Amino acid sequence: LFTYLNGIFKDIKREIARRWPEANYFENVLLVFTVPAEYSEKDKDILRECTHNVKLIKNKSSEKLQFIAESEAVAIYCMENELRKYNLLSIGRTFIIIDCGGSTTDITTHKLIENNPLQLSEVTELIRDFCGCTFIDDEFIKLLNEKFETRAIDLFKKSHY
Numbered sequence: 001l002f003t004y005l006n007g008i009f010k011d012i013k014r015e016i017a018r019r020w021p022e023a024n025y026f027e028n029v030l031l032v033f034t035v036p037a038e039y040s041e042k043d044k045d046i047l048r049e050c051t052h053n054v055k056l057i058k059n060k061s062s063e064k065l066q067f068i069a070e071s072e073a074v075a076i077y078c079m080e081n082e083l084r085k086y087n088l089l090s091i092g093r094t095f096i097i098i099d100c101g102g103s104t105t106d107i108t109t110h111k112l113i114e115n116n117p118l119q120l121s122e123v124t125e126l127i128r129d130f131c132g133c134t135f136i137d138d139e140f141i142k143l144l145n146e147k148f149e150t151r152a153i154d155l156f157k158k159s160h161y
Contacts (some may be wrong), residue, residue, distance in 0.1 A: 001050050002050055002053060002054060003046075005050055005051060005053075005054045005056065005088065006054040006133055007151075008056075009054050009055060009056050010123075012029075012056070013025060014036065016029060021078060024140055026057075026058050026064065027059075029064060030064055030066065031051070031056060031064060031065045031066070032066045032068055033047065033051075033065070033066070033067050033068070033069070034067075034068055034069070034073045035047070035067050035068070035070065035139060036070055037069045037070065037106070037126055039067070039069075040129075043139070044067050047067070048065060051065055059063075061160070070099065071097055071099060072120070073105060074097050075095075075108070075110045075120055076095065076118060076120075078089065078095060079095075079112065079118055080118070082123065089112065089115065090112070091112055091113065091115060092110045092111065092112065092113075093111070093112045094109060094112075094123055095109070095110055096108070096109050096110075097109075097110065099127045100132060101132045101133070102132050102133060102134050103130060103132045103134050103135070104128050104129065104130055104131070104132045105128070105129055105131050105132055106126055106127070106128050107126070107127040107128075107149070108122060108124065108125075108126050109122070109123040109124040109125050110122060110123060110125070113133050120135065129148045139156065141153065
């Protein structure tokens with residue numbers, strides 16, 4: 001995680017300096033990390049500490065680092081970019097978010113309760129099942145194994161998996 005964040009930090013700093021040379025990184029940049037809905041405060045604290053260790057934030061309690069649940073981030077994106085585009089952003093509007101991840105598919109239903117600033121309520125609790133894309137990939141490989149010889153599938157997996 002440290003190496004990954006360190007690489008991100010270098011890219012972020014370089015891009016900010018290129019686009020906004022006068023910007024003070026630690027004063028003008030707000031980092032918002034999306035995290036799985038089930039992340040505990042301890043999980044976020046570990047991520048915060050790693051972020052501090054690679055100097056993405058000045059101190060561990062910095063308000064310049066915030067966390068948002070992935071499903072909430074997707075809901076905000078949908079409201080800002082899709083519902084608004086089609087003039088569907090009205091108070092009381094409900095919409096469903098389906099997040100097909102690696103191992104799980106999550107479904108949440110949200111309702112817009114305030115327009116300015118945007119505020120959401122969760123209409124239903126998160127529904128999760130283990131039917132994400134890795135399971136689909138596995139089933140596809142099983143199907144290929146039934147149709148083709150094992151050597152061809154092993155070569156496919158070695159080259160593309």
